[in-house]
Amino acid sequence: MYRLITCAFALISFFSFSQQNCTLSGYITNASDGETIIDAKVFIPSISKGVLTNTYGFYSLTVPCGTYQVEFRIGGMETETREIVLDGDVQFDFEAGSNVQEVDEVVVNGEASDNTKSTKIGQIELDIEEIKKLPAFLGEVDVVKTIQLLPGVSSASEGGQGFYVRGGGPDQNLVLLDEAVVYNAAHLFGFFSVFNSDAVKSVNLIKGGMPANFGGRMSSVLEVNMNEGNYKRLSVKGGLGVISSRVTVEGPLKKDKGSFMVSGRRTYIDVIMKAAISDTSPFAGSSYYFYDLNLKMNYKLGKKDRIYLSGYYGKDEFVFNDPSGDFNATMPWGNGIAALRWNHLFSNKLFMNVTGTFTDYLFSFGSEQDEFRFKLKSGIRDLGGKVDFTYFPNPRHKIKFGTHYTFHTFTPTSVSASQEDVVFDTGLAQQLKSHETAAYILDEFDLNEQWRFNVGLRYSTFSHVGPFTRYVKGDISTPDSTIEYQKGDLIKFYQGLEPRLSMRYMLPDNSSIKAGYSYNYQYVHLTSLSAVSLPTDIWFPTTNIAKPQIGWQGSIGYFKNLKENRYETSVEVYYKDMRNLIEYKEGALPSDNVNDNTDNLLTFGRGWSYGAEFFVKKALGKLTGWVGYTWSKTERVFEDLNNGEPFAAKYDRRHDLSIVASYELNDRWTFSSSFIYATGNTLTLPTSWYIQGQDLLFNYGQRNSTRMSPYHRLDISAIWYSKAYKEQEDPTTGETIKVKKRFKSNWAFSVYNVYNRANPYFLYVDNDGDFLQGDFEISVKQVTLFPIIPSVTWNFEF
Amino acid sequence: MKQQHIFASILAALLLLSSCTKEVVIDIPGYEEQLVIDGQIETGQPPFVMLSKSKEVYAPTDLNAFLNGFITGATVTVSDGTTTVQLDEICSNNLPPGTEEMAAAMFGISVADLSNYNICAYSTFNTAIWGQVGKTYTLTVDYEGKTYTAETSILAPTTFDSVYWKPETDTPDHGFSWVTLTDPANQYDAYKWEIKRINTTANGSTVDESFTPTFSPVFDDEFFDGLTFDFGYENPHAVGPNVPEEYRFLYPEGDTVVIKLSKMDRNVYEYMEKKYTQLATAGNPFATPTNIPNNISGGALGVWAGYSPSFDTLACYE
Known part of the structure; x- marks a missing residue:
C-alpha cells in the first residue's frame, strides 16, 4: 500500500514539475466577521483553472508562473477580481466583501452555480441563511427538517428527525458536527434537531458517491459545521419563540487572530405546563424540557497553524408523575460532543488536519411504583482520532489521504431493579468495547476538460474486544450458558476494502453526466423496536453474532443548468444493495435484554432500494426555491421474518414530492412556503382475531403489508425585517446619508399544516366492549399528531 | 400575566389537538382463515x-x-x-x-x-x-x-412456603394477597397465578365458581432462580366503577381465597407471556406487533397447555 502511494506521488510530482510552476494558496474569509468561507471558488479565467476552498477555507492552486487576474467567487456576494503576480509561491489570504461600501445594499446576483462541473453526485450544500427563511415548526429553524425536503431524503414520521436516505435506515447516516459523530440528532422524541441554527455555519449532505474520506455509515453523510465566531468585534444574536429561546455571543479572542462562539437554547414547555395545568389534571407533575449549548473557539498560531475547539452539550428530560403518587418516571437523555482540531500547512500544497473527538450519548429511564424501583441505562462513548491530509500537486489533481481511529464503548442496556430490600438479579451491566480503524486515499483529477474523476479506496477494520459476557441461550433440554472474555481478548475481527468512484463527463450547453459508485462497511447498528423513532432505540456494535452492515450504491445522473445558471436541474437514478441489516426478532421486548445479549434478540437480513430523483432549483433572483420528486422502492428480506419473503421497508415510499419557494418582496418582507406529498408509511396490522382462554387475540399477517394514507402538508411563513439603514445628516457635507444600523431584528411568522390535514402518525386496532354482553366492537384507529399550528419568533442581532 | 395566559392557551390547545384520534377504514391485506x-x-x-x-x-x-x-x-x-x-x-x-x-x-x-x-x-x-x-x-x-x-x-408442581394477607397502610381493612415462595434452584420454572374466592354467599354457594387469572398472571424465574422471597398479587375482581378507588385490586378483610399456582413448560410459558404482552401492548405504536408463537404444528393458532397446579387457601385476616 505504502509503495503504491509513493509511486502515485512520484508520478504526479513528475507531471507537475515538467514546467515552471508557482503555487497560489491561502485562506478566504468574510470581511464582516472574519469567518472562513467553505467552497469559495478561486478562478483564473485566462487559463480556465480554478479550485474550491476546503472546510477550513483553505485553497491551493498550482499554475504556470505569471501575472493573472484572479477571481474570487463566493455565493451570495459579488465576484471580486485581484491582479496577482505569481513569480514564486504566493500566499494570498482574501477577505471577501471588504470593498463593499457600508451604504451599498448587498447585491445578491451571486456566483454561477457549479453543480454541472464538479464530480459531486448526490451531494447538496444548504445555505443556513436560506434555511432560516423557510417555514419552521413552532418557530424553531431546523436543518434536518430542511434536508428532509430534498429528493431522495424522507422523514421517518410526522415531525421526526430520523431521516432516510435512498432507502437506508436512520442509522446509516453519518452525522458529523465539526467532525465529531452525533449518534442521536434529536430532541423531544425527534421533533427538533440538536443543531441550533444560530450556531450552524454550513450544512452539507452527501447521499451518493460518498468520497473515501468518509466511512462507517452506508447511506449518507450529513456534515454540519459550527460558526467560528466573529474575529472583528463582539456580537450577539438570538431569538424569542413560543416554546424556546436562544442566544449566541461571539467575538474575537484576539482581533483577527482568534475568536469564540457560545450559543445556548432552552425550551420552556415545562414552565408553561406548570403554569397552565391545574394540580388535579392528569398531566400535573409531568414536564419536559431540553436545552443545549454550543461552544467553539479557534486561534491562529501563525500563518501555518490554527487550532479549533468545538463542544456541544444537550440534554432532554421528560418527567412523568402520576398525580396519585403511585407511579413516577424520569427519562433523561442527551449528547456530549467535543472536538479538538489542529490545521497545519506543511507547505502551500500540503494541508493537514488532526482531530481528536469525544462523543457521549446517554439515555436513561427510572421509575418507581410503590416499593418497586427500576432503572435502565443505555449509551455510547466514543474516543476518536483522525489525521487527514489534502495535497494539491497541480490544478489537475487534489489528493486526500488519512487515517481514522475510534474506540467505542457501548452500553446497550444496563438494568437495575429492587423491591424493598430484595435486589433482583438483573445480570451484569453489559458493555461492549471495540476498536474501529480506517485508512483512505482519494484523488480528484481532471483527465481533460470533459472528464473529471474522484477515485478513492478506503480500508476499514473493526475489533470487538473483551471484557464481555456472551450468553448462550439454551432450549428445554440444555440450560443457558455463558462465555467469559477477559479484558483485551479479541472476540472478533472484521476488515474490508471500500472502493469509491465518482466521475463527471461535461457536455456542451452547460450540462454534464455524472456517475458514482461506493462500497461501504458499517460497524454500528441501531435497533429499533417501534415504528416511531425514539430515544429508546438502542445503538449496538458489530459482534461475533451481529456482522457489519455492507452496502454498495451505484448512481448516474444528468445535470443541466439553464438561463445562465439561474436554474439547476438534475435527474439521478440509483440502486442500493444492503447486507447484514438488523431487526428485532418477532415479539422481542427490550425487557428481554437482561441476562442476555441484545444481539441474541436480533435477526439479520438483506435490503435493496432503487429509485429516480428529479430536481429543479432556482437559486438566484427574487423568487428562489426548488421542486424535488422521488420515485423509489425499498424492500427487505429476512429469513426469520415474514416467512422469509421480501417485505416493504417501513419507510418505503413510492412517491415523494416537495416544493419549496421563497419570495423576497422587498428588503422588509420575505414570504416562503413548502409543500410535501409522500406515500404513506407501511406498518403491520392484525389481519385476523381469535378467542383463546376468553381473551381476544390478534394474529398479524405479512410484515408491513398495510399502508397508511398519504402524507401531505403545506407550511407558510412570512418574515418582516426591521429597517437595515437609518438616515442621518453627514456632519461635514450636511447631506442626508444612509447608515447601516447595528441592531437588526426580524419577526418570523409561520403556520404549520395550513389546511389542517390529519396526517397519520400511526394506526392501531382497537377493541371495545364485552363479547358476552354483545356490545363488542373492533375498529382501526388513526392517530394524528399536529394540526394547524401558528407560531411567531422574534430574532435579533447586534 | 397576560402573556402567560397566551402561552397557556396555546399549550392547552396543542395538548388537546395533538393526539387527535379517528376511526378509519383501510385495506389490511393478507387475511387467511385459520x-x-x-x-x-x-x-x-x-x-x-x-x-x-x-x-x-x-x-x-x-x-x-x-x-x-x-x-x-x-x-x-x-x-x-x-x-x-x-x-x-x-x-x-x-x-x-x-x-x-x-x-x-x-x-x-x-x-x-x-x-x-x-x-x-x-x-x-x-x-x-x-x-x-x-x-x-x-x-x-x-x-x-x-x-x-x-x-x-405436566411438570412437578412448586408449593408456597406460606400465604398471608397484609392490609395497606391507607386501608386497614383491605390488602393484597402475599406469598412466600422458594423457587427450585438450577432449573427453569414458569408459573401462572389464578384465584378463586370461596366465601359463601347468602344462597350457600361460593362467590366465585371458577378460577380467574390475575393481571399479568404468568412469570418465570429469570430474575429469582433458586431464591426465597415474598411477593404480592392483586385481586382481579376488585375492579370496575362499583369498587371505590382506594379499594381497587385489594381483598377486603374476611375474604377466603384459594390461590392456584400452576407450573408450565417453557413453550406454554412463551405462548402465555406473549399473549399477555399482546393484551397489554396491542395498538401501542412504541412496541413491535406481538405475534403469539404457538406449540402447534400444522398451521393452527392457539395453544395446547399442560398445567401442574398447587393450591393454598388464604384467609384474609391479620
Missing part, C-alpha cells in the same frame, strides 16, 4: 379442547358469530406415549357430570348458563389419559383433511 386450538390438560383433570376459526378484523363481532364459531366434527386424540385416547365431542347443554366447572371456566360462562348455550368441545371420561405429573401429552387434531399436532408436559 383453525384455532384452545386445549389444556391439568393434573387430575381430563384433556379439554375447543376448536374455532380466526376471523377478519372487519368481520361482525356479535355474540352469535362467536357462539356459532365452535367447530364440531373434528377427530381429536391425546396420547401420553403409551395410551392414546380419542376425545368425545361434548356440548355445553349436555356435559358429562363433574366437568361443568371446568367447562364453564373454559367457555367463559357461568355453570348455570351452560345449558342455555350450545358450545361444543372435546374431552373424555377415560381417566387413563387424565393429567399426571411427569407425563408428556401429544394432541392430534384432524379436521377438513389437515392434521395438527402439539406436545405439552
Whole structure:
C-alpha cells in the first residue's frame, strides 16, 4: 500500500514539475466577521483553472508562473477580481466583501452555480441563511427538517428527525458536527434537531458517491459545521419563540487572530405546563424540557497553524408523575460532543488536519411504583482520532489521504431493579468495547476538460474486544450458558476494502453526466423496536453474532443548468444493495435484554432500494426555491421474518414530492412556503382475531403489508425585517446619508399544516366492549399528531 | 400575566389537538382463515379442547358469530406415549357430570348458563389419559383433511412456603394477597397465578365458581432462580366503577381465597407471556406487533397447555 502511494506521488510530482510552476494558496474569509468561507471558488479565467476552498477555507492552486487576474467567487456576494503576480509561491489570504461600501445594499446576483462541473453526485450544500427563511415548526429553524425536503431524503414520521436516505435506515447516516459523530440528532422524541441554527455555519449532505474520506455509515453523510465566531468585534444574536429561546455571543479572542462562539437554547414547555395545568389534571407533575449549548473557539498560531475547539452539550428530560403518587418516571437523555482540531500547512500544497473527538450519548429511564424501583441505562462513548491530509500537486489533481481511529464503548442496556430490600438479579451491566480503524486515499483529477474523476479506496477494520459476557441461550433440554472474555481478548475481527468512484463527463450547453459508485462497511447498528423513532432505540456494535452492515450504491445522473445558471436541474437514478441489516426478532421486548445479549434478540437480513430523483432549483433572483420528486422502492428480506419473503421497508415510499419557494418582496418582507406529498408509511396490522382462554387475540399477517394514507402538508411563513439603514445628516457635507444600523431584528411568522390535514402518525386496532354482553366492537384507529399550528419568533442581532 | 395566559392557551390547545384520534377504514391485506386450538390438560383433570376459526378484523363481532364459531366434527386424540385416547365431542347443554366447572371456566360462562348455550368441545371420561405429573401429552387434531399436532408436559408442581394477607397502610381493612415462595434452584420454572374466592354467599354457594387469572398472571424465574422471597398479587375482581378507588385490586378483610399456582413448560410459558404482552401492548405504536408463537404444528393458532397446579387457601385476616 505504502509503495503504491509513493509511486502515485512520484508520478504526479513528475507531471507537475515538467514546467515552471508557482503555487497560489491561502485562506478566504468574510470581511464582516472574519469567518472562513467553505467552497469559495478561486478562478483564473485566462487559463480556465480554478479550485474550491476546503472546510477550513483553505485553497491551493498550482499554475504556470505569471501575472493573472484572479477571481474570487463566493455565493451570495459579488465576484471580486485581484491582479496577482505569481513569480514564486504566493500566499494570498482574501477577505471577501471588504470593498463593499457600508451604504451599498448587498447585491445578491451571486456566483454561477457549479453543480454541472464538479464530480459531486448526490451531494447538496444548504445555505443556513436560506434555511432560516423557510417555514419552521413552532418557530424553531431546523436543518434536518430542511434536508428532509430534498429528493431522495424522507422523514421517518410526522415531525421526526430520523431521516432516510435512498432507502437506508436512520442509522446509516453519518452525522458529523465539526467532525465529531452525533449518534442521536434529536430532541423531544425527534421533533427538533440538536443543531441550533444560530450556531450552524454550513450544512452539507452527501447521499451518493460518498468520497473515501468518509466511512462507517452506508447511506449518507450529513456534515454540519459550527460558526467560528466573529474575529472583528463582539456580537450577539438570538431569538424569542413560543416554546424556546436562544442566544449566541461571539467575538474575537484576539482581533483577527482568534475568536469564540457560545450559543445556548432552552425550551420552556415545562414552565408553561406548570403554569397552565391545574394540580388535579392528569398531566400535573409531568414536564419536559431540553436545552443545549454550543461552544467553539479557534486561534491562529501563525500563518501555518490554527487550532479549533468545538463542544456541544444537550440534554432532554421528560418527567412523568402520576398525580396519585403511585407511579413516577424520569427519562433523561442527551449528547456530549467535543472536538479538538489542529490545521497545519506543511507547505502551500500540503494541508493537514488532526482531530481528536469525544462523543457521549446517554439515555436513561427510572421509575418507581410503590416499593418497586427500576432503572435502565443505555449509551455510547466514543474516543476518536483522525489525521487527514489534502495535497494539491497541480490544478489537475487534489489528493486526500488519512487515517481514522475510534474506540467505542457501548452500553446497550444496563438494568437495575429492587423491591424493598430484595435486589433482583438483573445480570451484569453489559458493555461492549471495540476498536474501529480506517485508512483512505482519494484523488480528484481532471483527465481533460470533459472528464473529471474522484477515485478513492478506503480500508476499514473493526475489533470487538473483551471484557464481555456472551450468553448462550439454551432450549428445554440444555440450560443457558455463558462465555467469559477477559479484558483485551479479541472476540472478533472484521476488515474490508471500500472502493469509491465518482466521475463527471461535461457536455456542451452547460450540462454534464455524472456517475458514482461506493462500497461501504458499517460497524454500528441501531435497533429499533417501534415504528416511531425514539430515544429508546438502542445503538449496538458489530459482534461475533451481529456482522457489519455492507452496502454498495451505484448512481448516474444528468445535470443541466439553464438561463445562465439561474436554474439547476438534475435527474439521478440509483440502486442500493444492503447486507447484514438488523431487526428485532418477532415479539422481542427490550425487557428481554437482561441476562442476555441484545444481539441474541436480533435477526439479520438483506435490503435493496432503487429509485429516480428529479430536481429543479432556482437559486438566484427574487423568487428562489426548488421542486424535488422521488420515485423509489425499498424492500427487505429476512429469513426469520415474514416467512422469509421480501417485505416493504417501513419507510418505503413510492412517491415523494416537495416544493419549496421563497419570495423576497422587498428588503422588509420575505414570504416562503413548502409543500410535501409522500406515500404513506407501511406498518403491520392484525389481519385476523381469535378467542383463546376468553381473551381476544390478534394474529398479524405479512410484515408491513398495510399502508397508511398519504402524507401531505403545506407550511407558510412570512418574515418582516426591521429597517437595515437609518438616515442621518453627514456632519461635514450636511447631506442626508444612509447608515447601516447595528441592531437588526426580524419577526418570523409561520403556520404549520395550513389546511389542517390529519396526517397519520400511526394506526392501531382497537377493541371495545364485552363479547358476552354483545356490545363488542373492533375498529382501526388513526392517530394524528399536529394540526394547524401558528407560531411567531422574534430574532435579533447586534 | 397576560402573556402567560397566551402561552397557556396555546399549550392547552396543542395538548388537546395533538393526539387527535379517528376511526378509519383501510385495506389490511393478507387475511387467511385459520383453525384455532384452545386445549389444556391439568393434573387430575381430563384433556379439554375447543376448536374455532380466526376471523377478519372487519368481520361482525356479535355474540352469535362467536357462539356459532365452535367447530364440531373434528377427530381429536391425546396420547401420553403409551395410551392414546380419542376425545368425545361434548356440548355445553349436555356435559358429562363433574366437568361443568371446568367447562364453564373454559367457555367463559357461568355453570348455570351452560345449558342455555350450545358450545361444543372435546374431552373424555377415560381417566387413563387424565393429567399426571411427569407425563408428556401429544394432541392430534384432524379436521377438513389437515392434521395438527402439539406436545405439552405436566411438570412437578412448586408449593408456597406460606400465604398471608397484609392490609395497606391507607386501608386497614383491605390488602393484597402475599406469598412466600422458594423457587427450585438450577432449573427453569414458569408459573401462572389464578384465584378463586370461596366465601359463601347468602344462597350457600361460593362467590366465585371458577378460577380467574390475575393481571399479568404468568412469570418465570429469570430474575429469582433458586431464591426465597415474598411477593404480592392483586385481586382481579376488585375492579370496575362499583369498587371505590382506594379499594381497587385489594381483598377486603374476611375474604377466603384459594390461590392456584400452576407450573408450565417453557413453550406454554412463551405462548402465555406473549399473549399477555399482546393484551397489554396491542395498538401501542412504541412496541413491535406481538405475534403469539404457538406449540402447534400444522398451521393452527392457539395453544395446547399442560398445567401442574398447587393450591393454598388464604384467609384474609391479620
